[in-house]
Amino acid sequence: MSTVSADGGRPPTLEQVARYAGVSRSTVSRVINAVPTVAPEIRETVERAIAATGYVPNLAARSLVTRRTDSVAIVISEPDRTSGTPFLNRMFTDPYVGRVTAGAQEVLLPQNIHLVVIPVDPPARHLVLRYLRQGHVDGVLLVSSHIDDPMPGLLDDLDIPTVLSARPGPPVRASYVDVDQRAGAHLAVEHLVGRGRRRLATICGPLDMTAGQERLAGFRAALLGYGQPDPPVVEADFTRAGGEAAARRLLATHADVDGLFVANDLMAEGAVRVLRELGRRVPDDVAVVGFDDSSAAAEAHPALTTIRQPVEEMAAEMARLLLARIRDPRRLSRAILFHPTLVIRAST
Amino acid sequence: MSTVSADGGRPPTLEQVARYAGVSRSTVSRVINAVPTVAPEIRETVERAIAATGYVPNLAARSLVTRRTDSVAIVISEPDRTSGTPFLNRMFTDPYVGRVTAGAQEVLLPQNIHLVVIPVDPPARHLVLRYLRQGHVDGVLLVSSHIDDPMPGLLDDLDIPTVLSARPGPPVRASYVDVDQRAGAHLAVEHLVGRGRRRLATICGPLDMTAGQERLAGFRAALLGYGQPDPPVVEADFTRAGGEAAARRLLATHADVDGLFVANDLMAEGAVRVLRELGRRVPDDVAVVGFDDSSAAAEAHPALTTIRQPVEEMAAEMARLLLARIRDPRRLSRAILFHPTLVIRAST
C-alpha cells in the first residue's frame, strides 16, 4: 500500500477528492449537495479538487442511501391488439408525444430532474414494469389512451408515483390531467352551425379510446341542441389513411354533408384530401373542423380549423403533480381538466 | 427489537427473503441471478419466499457492486441553431426515430436490456451528459445527423461505450453504422434514366448534414456518367413544407425537368403536391424518386418510388456493436455500411 492515488481505471470517488483537498468525505459531500454550513475557503478548495480529479458522483451509491434517482419516466403505452402499423412507428409519428415531452421538460429541467422516454411495446410490457419497479426512476408520467389498456392498473399495483395523461378506463388511484373533450366537440359544432352549416356529420375516433368516445358523445349532445338528433357517424382510427377511408364511406352514403367534425387533425387532413378528390370544395361545399391543433393542422391545405388542447400546459401540470406526489407520497390524487379552444383557419 | 418482520413501509430486502426462507443471503442472491449451483428444493423454497414477500432486487445496491445497469440509452441529438419547429416536435414526427428504436429493441429485449429514449434539447445538453456520466446506463446509441453536432465528441470524452447512427462530422473513437448514401443516389439516377428521363434535377437535403451532402454528391457523380454534368440543385430542409418551397423554386427556373431525385420522402411528398398543383402529372411529366422508404412514401399520392435504407436492421446492428463494446471495452471500433435498395412504386 505504498500509495493510494494514481488512476485505477475507475472513476474518482468522494474519498479521493477528500484526500486531494485535505478534508473529510463529509465535507466534500456537503459541498456537492450545496449544504450551506461550509466555510467559503474550504468550499473553494474542494471545488478545485473536484475539478482537478474530474469527480462525478456515483448515482448507484447515492440513490442507495437517498432512495431517489432524480429522474422520471414518460411511458407511452398502447394495448396489444391495435391496428396495422407497428406501435413504435406510430408512437414516433404522432406529434402528440413530442408535445407532451416538451411540456413536461419545461417543468422538470429547471428542477434538474431527468426525463427518459419509454415506449411500451406490449410484448415487452413486463420488462418495462421491471424497469420501473427496480427503482430506475422516482415516478412515471403515463401516456395511455385506450380504455382497456392494463398499464394504469399495473402501475397502480406497483405503488410508484404516477400521473396519467387522460382519464383511465377503470378508475385508479393515480391523478390524471385531461382536456374537456365534450366541451371541445361543442365548440366545433357551434362554430360549424355559426358558419351556416345544417347537415353535419362526424368522423369519430376509435370507440375504445376515451378521447374517441367523448368527442363523439360531445358532438351528439351538441347537435341535439340544434335539432339534428341522429347525425351520420363514421368511425376511424386516428390515422391519415383512416380518415381518407372514412371520408369515402361517409360521402358514399351522405353526399350532401356540408359540415364535418373530425376527431383529430390527422384524420381531418386525410378527409379533406378525399373531399377535394371527390370534387368538394373546402370550405365552400364542406366545412371541416379537426381536433388537437397539431402541427399537421397548420400545414394542411387548406389549413385546418381545429380544437386546440393545451397539450404542453397539460403535460407541465402532469409533471408538477408528479413532483408533488414524489415529495409527499400521502398527497391526495386529483383530476384536472383543461378547457379547449377553437382555432379558426381556412377549412371552415 | 422484539421482531424484525412486519412491513416497515420499505420494500423487502434480500436479507428478509433469506430469513423467511431460512437460508443465507448468498443463496437467495444465487437463485435470483440464476447461478446453477443451488439444490432444486432450496431453489424452490427461496422462490416461494420471493413470491411471498414480493421481493424486487434493489437496482442501486446491485449496480453499486456490479457496475452495470443493464440498460442503454438511445440519445436523439440535434445541434442548436436548427430551423423553426421545436426540436421535440420534429423528433417525434420523424418516422426514422421510431424505426431505429424498434430495430434496437429487437436485439436488446431478448437480452433483457432496457432501452430508454433521451431527446437532447440543446439547452438541456449538459443535463443529458450528466445523466449519462452518472452511470444510469451502460452505453449509448447516438442518433446524430448534423455535421457540427458536438454530441459525438462530447460522448467520446465521457468515455462511455457509444455507437453512432451515421458517420460523424469530425472522426471519433466510437463505432458507427450507416447506409451507403452515394450508392443510394446512384440507384435513383439509374432508375430515372432507365425510365427515359434526360433532364434530371434534385431537391437535396441540408448540406450541414452528412446525409444531405452525400446524397447530393452521389447524385452529381452518377449524372456525370450520363452526360449531365451540372444538374439543377435546390436545397431544402428535409421537411414536407421545405420540399414544397423547393419544388416551386425549381420549376420557376427549370420548367422542363422530367426526372426529380428528392433526398427524402417527406420532401418528395411536398414536391409532388406542388408539381401536381402546377399542372405536372406524376410520373408522366415528371418522375420522382424519394429516399428512406419511410411510411410517408407508401401513403403518398401517388405512392413514392424511393431508396430504402434498412433502418431497422442497421439499428439492430448498432445495438449488437454496443453490447459487444460494453462486454469488452477493449474491442476495436468499426464502421459498418449497409447497401440501400430501390423500391419502385407509382411515382416513376
Next chain:
DNA sequence: ATGAAAGCGCTAACAT
C-alpha cells in the same frame, strides 16, 4: 463548521 463512523442492499471472493 468539520470529522468519524455507521449503514443503505447487494455481489463476490473465500471458506466450509
Next chain:
DNA sequence: ATGTTAGCGCTTTCAT
C-alpha cells in the same frame, strides 16, 4: 452446495 465476510461509494447522524 451453502454460509461468512468484506466491501461497492455515498449520505447522515452524532460527536466535537
